[in-house]
Amino acid sequence: MLAVLHSLRRSTLLPRSIRIRNLRLLSSLASRPFSTSTTALDIVYRRYGSTDAPSRQNPPPTLLPDPVSGWPTPWITAEDIERYMCVLNENGWDIRFSAAHSKPTKSHPSRVVPELFKTYHFANVEFAAKFAEDVKELMTEENHHCVLHVADTQLTIYTHTHSARPALGSKNAPGITLRDVRFAMLVDLLHANGANDTGDS
Numbered sequence: 001m002l003a004v005l006h007s008l009r010r011s012t013l014l015p016r017s018i019r020i021r022n023l024r025l026l027s028s029l030a031s032r033p034f035s036t037s038t039t040a041l042d043i044v045y046r047r048y049g050s051t052d053a054p055s056r057q058n059p060p061p062t063l064l065p066d067p068v069s070g071w072p073t074p075w076i077t078a079e080d081i082e083r084y085m086c087v088l089n090e091n092g093w094d095i096r097f098s099a100a101h102s103k104p105t106k107s108h109p110s111r112v113v114p115e116l117f118k119t120y121h122f123a124n125v126e127f128a129a130k131f132a133e134d135v136k137e138l139m140t141e142e143n144h145h146c147v148l149h150v151a152d153t154q155l156t157i158y159t160h161t162h163s164a165r166p167a168l169g170s171k172n173a174p175g176i177t178l179r180d181v182r183f184a185m186l187v188d189l190l191h192a193n194g195a196n197d198t199g200d201s
């Protein structure tokens with residue numbers, strides 16, 4: 001790494017501005033511990049500064065929401081979005097509005113709802129299918145049910161909470177709650193823990 005720094009400093013091929021920017025970039029990389037891959041766990045820990053190796057058994061105490069009890073569950077608040085969504089988004093989760101997975105009710109046979117979703121990529125169909133089975137087990141453990149869409153070597157997970165309500169509203173309305181945030185993080189931890197054997201790309 002240092003050799004690269006020296007060669008860049010000497011190279012006159014690059015305009016001075018790019019040379020300096022590259023040097024700053026490289027020196028910052030050189031000073032940081034070299035990580036081979038950034039998994040969900042790394043991002044979570046880098047953000048919260050824990051040093052011990054995380055695992056599903058001991059997820060980061062600062063970030064993973066506690067299990068939520070009772071229904072309807074309040075929607076996530078603006079503070080929740082600030083605290084959780086940036087990390088989830090860094091880990092590949094996004095939000096969309098769709099009626100595809102809403103649970104039909106008498107008053108709403110079909111309803112557009114917000115849902116968290118993420119697509120995982122695997123080296124082959126078997127790994128994708130195995131991970132889908134692991135996620136189904138997690139659904140049972142958490143008593144929280146999401147939609148899995150397996151397409152060849154890709155697995156997309158959609159989650160929202162059917163029995164939910166706006167934090168301060170009175171009527172129930174499906175939405176994204178801390179149940180979904182917790183579930184998404186547990187799936188990422190499951191994936192990060194199993195990354196070596198699912199061969200995900």
Ligand SMILES: C[C@H](O)[C@H](O)[C@H]1CNC2=NC(N)=NC(=O)C2=N1
Nearest residue numbers: 143144145146160161162163164
């Ligand atoms: C009675 C049962 O515990 C509830 O219906 C649970 C089951 N799993 C669930 N899963 C999801 N995604 N939303 C819910 O509101 C929900 N409710």
